[in-house]
Amino acid sequence: MLSKTRGSLGLALVAALGIGLVACGGDDESSEPAATKAPAASEAPAGSDAPAGTDAPAQGATLANFTPWSADAPVIDCRPEEGPLKAAWIYVGPTNDGGWTQQHDVSRQAVQDHFGGAVETTYKENVPEGPQVLQTIEDLIADGNTVIFGTSFGFQDAFVEAAEAHPDVCFEFATGFKGSDNLSQFYGAAEDTDFLAGMAAGAASATGKLGMVASFPIGEVLRGVNAWTMGARMMNPDSTVNVVWVNSWFDPPNERKAAEALIAEGVDVLGQKGIDSPATGDAAKAAGVPWAGYNADQSANYGDVWLTATAYDWSIYQIPRLQAILDGAWVAGNYYGNLSDGFVTLASFGDLVSEETRAAIAAELEKLTATPGSQFTGPINDNKGNEVLAAGVSHTFEELMSMAYLIEGVIGDIPAS
Amino acid sequence: MNSNIFVIIASSAIFYGTPLFFAALGGIFTERSGVLNLGVEGTMLLGGVSGAWASQHVPGSAWFTVLAAIIIGMAAGALTSTLLAILCVTLRTNQTVAGLAITIFAGGVGLSSYFANIWKVAEAPVDRQVRRLDVFGWADAPVVGPILFNQTILTYLSWVLVVLASVYLFRTRFGLQLRAVGESPQTADAMGINVVKYRYLHTILGGALAGLGGVYYSLAIVPTWVDGMTKGAGWIAIALVIFGFWRPSITLIGAYLFGALQSLSSTLKARNVQVSGDVLDALPFFMTIVVLVLVSTRFAHRRLGAPAALGFPYEREER
Numbered sequence: 001m002l003s004k005t006r007g008s009l010g011l012a013l014v015a016a017l018g019i020g021l022v023a024c025g026g027d028d029e030s031s032e033p034a035a036t037k038a039p040a041a042s043e044a045p046a047g048s049d050a051p052a053g054t055d056a057p058a059q060g061a062t063l064a065n066f067t068p069w070s071a072d073a074p075v076i077d078c079r080p081e082e083g084p085l086k087a088a089w090i091y092v093g094p095t096n097d098g099g100w101t102q103q104h105d106v107s108r109q110a111v112q113d114h115f116g117g118a119v120e121t122t123y124k125e126n127v128p129e130g131p132q133v134l135q136t137i138e139d140l141i142a143d144g145n146t147v148i149f150g151t152s153f154g155f156q157d158a159f160v161e162a163a164e165a166h167p168d169v170c171f172e173f174a175t176g177f178k179g180s181d182n183l184s185q186f187y188g189a190a191e192d193t194d195f196l197a198g199m200a201a202g203a204a205s206a207t208g209k210l211g212m213v214a215s216f217p218i219g220e221v222l223r224g225v226n227a228w229t230m231g232a233r234m235m236n237p238d239s240t241v242n243v244v245w246v247n248s249w250f251d252p253p254n255e256r257k258a259a260e261a262l263i264a265e266g267v268d269v270l271g272q273k274g275i276d277s278p279a280t281g282d283a284a285k286a287a288g289v290p291w292a293g294y295n296a297d298q299s300a301n302y303g304d305v306w307l308t309a310t311a312y313d314w315s316i317y318q319i320p321r322l323q324a325i326l327d328g329a330w331v332a333g334n335y336y337g338n339l340s341d342g343f344v345t346l347a348s349f350g351d352l353v354s355e356e357t358r359a360a361i362a363a364e365l366e367k368l369t370a371t372p373g374s375q376f377t378g379p380i381n382d383n384k385g386n387e388v389l390a391a392g393v394s395h396t397f398e399e400l401m402s403m404a405y406l407i408e409g410v411i412g413d414i415p416a417s
Numbered sequence: 418m419n420s421n422i423f424v425i426i427a428s429s430a431i432f433y434g435t436p437l438f439f440a441a442l443g444g445i446f447t448e449r450s451g452v453l454n455l456g457v458e459g460t461m462l463l464g465g466v467s468g469a470w471a472s473q474h475v476p477g478s479a480w481f482t483v484l485a486a487i488i489i490g491m492a493a494g495a496l497t498s499t500l501l502a503i504l505c506v507t508l509r510t511n512q513t514v515a516g517l518a519i520t521i522f523a524g525g526v527g528l529s530s531y532f533a534n535i536w537k538v539a540e541a542p543v544d545r546q547v548r549r550l551d552v553f554g555w556a557d558a559p560v561v562g563p564i565l566f567n568q569t570i571l572t573y574l575s576w577v578l579v580v581l582a583s584v585y586l587f588r589t590r591f592g593l594q595l596r597a598v599g600e601s602p603q604t605a606d607a608m609g610i611n612v613v614k615y616r617y618l619h620t621i622l623g624g625a626l627a628g629l630g631g632v633y634y635s636l637a638i639v640p641t642w643v644d645g646m647t648k649g650a651g652w653i654a655i656a657l658v659i660f661g662f663w664r665p666s667i668t669l670i671g672a673y674l675f676g677a678l679q680s681l682s683s684t685l686k687a688r689n690v691q692v693s694g695d696v697l698d699a700l701p702f703f704m705t706i707v708v709l710v711l712v713s714t715r716f717a718h719r720r721l722g723a724p725a726a727l728g729f730p731y732e733r734e735e736r
Contacts, residue, residue: 245686252646253638258687282639
């Protein structure tokens, strides 16, 4: 695997920071120990030794960043009558894509290691977004799975339909927005770490021309592109970001073509958002161009060009949620993790990131850990010159989720779908 | 000058057209012998995954490993098409069905992805890859630099192959006999030409070249293995054989045309030219259909060199 020791250390620091912040914020006090223990426990598979927290995993399964859909949301009991709880993951790509799906599967294995014999996990990979999703869900339920995790935006409607048809199955969906009594949504503030990664990218650019390979122009991805651009322009005020939309989550040959086309256009730093594979990094490596990745720490494989990346630890959410099922306390709701609970982290820095830049990033990391999403505070203009946010005004959570503009500094338009 | 859009497109046309040419050249040999190989896509994928595995596991210096990966990838392609030859030449099965079966069996959700899983090929990038060269230090020369002097060794090999293949097909006795086998195996047999041997050899050679095309994908284009990464290149290659009228030189031009179409979308998007990516990405396949319709006219069949016995198994007793 990748350099886990450093990652664990970072996560531990972030978790420690989280304790302090939650305490200061005066949130529901009783939830803190559980919420902060969850990340520590989830590290068990990554490190070789079982950490101290393993014995007391997320009791009560309260998650600081989780909100039930409503106060009277019913408790769904999807425990099996006998045997271990069977949970299944559905992936859009292969488990070895070097990014998104791989990271989901790392988390699935973390869940498996955490619960041992109490939970039996399985997965289906390479499931295309389309009619096959519903069929896959039905097959998994027929096999006795009572918890289904979805990991690609385009699976959402199938999950809504399946949740309606199977009210006794717990559905957990990543990166969507639709919910029901037995359908939860979980994701996290990648725009915060994207902003920090963008800072590293901006500082690495000599010409001020940066390039980004992006997937689909939906809210999640636009947020990331805008935050990355903002970070780059914080370090390199007049820089621009040229975005190529490849209209796919996972298409390495096309991703590489897009990255090469950007390099041919003269960009001297590359980034990516919503792109599951590190093919952009391959193009960057071949051309000797610094690269900020996405999804996972790829510093080991792309050392020469590596800057940093947004990385996810999905098990931060999944372990307490499965514990809630085992405890008979699962309710559906929305989870939006962030830096403070360790759901999103900034991957380790490459040698190309200077000490000065690291210090600047550390300062911003502290702010974003305290107030997620605060980089989107006005004055902010879109790239057509219209004012989006007046000075001092921030986006509401709903505005963040439904973002539909490209920020000043991004070259190009949102392509018509 | 070198970021001139025409320079970029010409350079990537050659870069992305090269694997199409390898596979299509293989198709020319196979079809000239009278065997239709619809298994090219699956053969390319098996070549690609074997080459990627070899690049990760064969010890020795970097160039030796890459050479071994190329040879192993070609060998995997040759093995796959040996299976096709057994089916089509010895067992005289329907060639269309046999070829489709090979593509399904070896393709993106078949054997190639199975091998990728058990060999764990995709878990790490392919570090020992086929890189773009800087020939004579002219890679940065205006216009011609990126187009001609900044390609991979396999592209230069393909230019040698186009000459060798043309000479072989049209200037040697073996080439003449090969064409005779494809036109009229009965006549060739009566002349004492070993039809079965010619068909076997050229089907296997075709498979090796398709394997080389696959290696180009996993070692040069995306130096990582991805299941089904050729994404229809094998089918484009089959159309290219027809587009090139079973002639290597015309096929090379056709391959570069399709290579340009494949990279046009990214290039235009990076220039912020407002185009529909979906339409552009579909262009190579749309062109494939157009080409097939044009050349399937009776005129094309009579005048443009389709081997008359293409697709028909040869049985000596059958007259």
